[in-house]
Amino acid sequence: MKALVHYRAGEHMLRMDSAPPPKPGPAQALVEVVAFSFNFGEVAFRTPDLPDGTIPGWDAAGIVVTPAADGSGPPAGTRVVTFGWSGAWAEFRAVDTDELAVVPDGVDLGAAAALPVAGVTALQAVRRLGSLLGRRVLVTGASGGVGRFAVQLASLGGAEVVASVGSAERGEGLLELGAAEVVVGPRAMAGRVDAVVDNVGGQQLADAYQRLSNGGIVSAVGMASKEPTTIDFEQARIGHDRGRIETFNISVPLGGDLTDLVRLVQRGQLETPVGLRTDWHSYDEAATMLLNREVRGKVILDVRKADL
Template sequence: MRAIVAHRYGGPEVLELTTLPRPAPGPGEVLVRVVAAGTNPVDAHARSGAVPGWFGPGPHVWGWDVSGVVEAVGPGVTAFGPGEAVFGMPRFPGVAGGYAEYLSAPVGELAAVPDGVDHVGAAALPLAGLTALQTWERAGLAEGQRVLVHGAAGGVGHLAVRIAKARGARVVASARPKHHDFLHRLGADDVVSVPESGEPVDVVFDCVGDDRLLSVVRPGGVIAVVPGAARGAMALEATAGQVGVRVVRHVVHPDGRGLAQLAALVDAGRLAAEVSRALPLAEAAEAHRLLEAGHGRGKLVLVVDPEGVGR
């Protein structure tokens, strides 16, 4: 099978298109023929070698977000059968091998691709969508709350806006002016360039990492910080505790039920991942260059099987 392999850590240039043996599904796993693979900033972070002790020396096939078709099932699998379209974020934060034509995945870490989306759209959804969904749950998002999503046009941010609106929250979205029309189309109640003190919010969902946002949270509220969540508590926690604000730093985890919730929102017309660009698998290095440059709106997706995209 074709796969993008990194034999060492380094810049995007370490990603090479090569041929590897096709994996086989073990007990409780399925073999997925990958049609599209989403990319995320964590992919580039892992490839760079910033956390080599986490992943070992390699070589590695990076990538977690996938959408494709079940090719075969391992012993004990009844949830999916060959030919069914599935998507997910398997094995995170271990190495999953998403930038390849096939990968094996635990069946409980996948869900059926929603009817209203093709494989490119589905591949853009798992990691960012689950990050938004799980973080909102940890933050205690509730109907009627006023919330701020900071960095709202990015991969996680734009999905956080849609999920909050689907849960009945009033959403203030902050992003660069060029993204304001996009955020209005997503349903944000207010769109700003710079969050300012004024009417306080119940929850801040911070996709940028700006401790100054503590000033816009009401006492008893929550600030959920996405960047660097795996590093654990930092100086913000002490400051927030002094004013009665809870800090959430959530590291996303695979969740088949959560994927099914995202799929239900897609089917209901309440959620869709914005794909800013889809590139061929062979251009994985270019996708990583764009990730590191801060490509802007939505998600970048690698197309592994162009003929299978439309399902």
């Protein structure tokens, strides 16, 4: 089969190559991949000393070719969206059946491929903030994949969402997704917020923490800035009990959360924020655009054409 494999000498440490097809375990389904997504973290923070030929990739959607031998999971021919810590960037992947969700007819498989890491990260991060009804929530890095999902999900939960972006241009479309306000950086925001979903880290995380109301919470999700965060807690607590910062880590398996997200997409309550969709042979250009923050939303690469 064809696959994007780890190649230390290549641009973005990737090249298109031939690879042996995966051999599913008893609780794994073999899936023919229709489309997969690039996540910022898996492109920007790849481990350089992986063996050449390793197939990376977290998110993929496709068709079950061989169901799991133990009887778990859906039958052959079922459309699914899948997650795993490797193996997505190929024509076929073997995936644990508790890491997939059925994609109903009418939901595009390419759009579904945007859901696993970005969508579930946003879902879990927003859930951990607690009840959002009537609360004010700041989402930093709101123009990215996780950010655009978080804006929508927090709004669905009843929050007044402030979307923070790097430029006015990158904020386009966020009001339509449910943001009450779009600002260029947390420092541009008036007033305080009850909770924060931070996707940027660095100075923006420090600035967002300064905007927190008494007893509030920050969910520190990502480090798109690639910068460390320095917070002067002595200064921050003057006159306020700022609350707390929690480091976010995604909880697996993702199958149940993926099912919830697919259901929201099917109902028209959640938009999959695809900013770039292209053939997977254009992976170099797509990765460059993602790392240069030229994409608003998710990057989807089509492996083969499929009906909705």
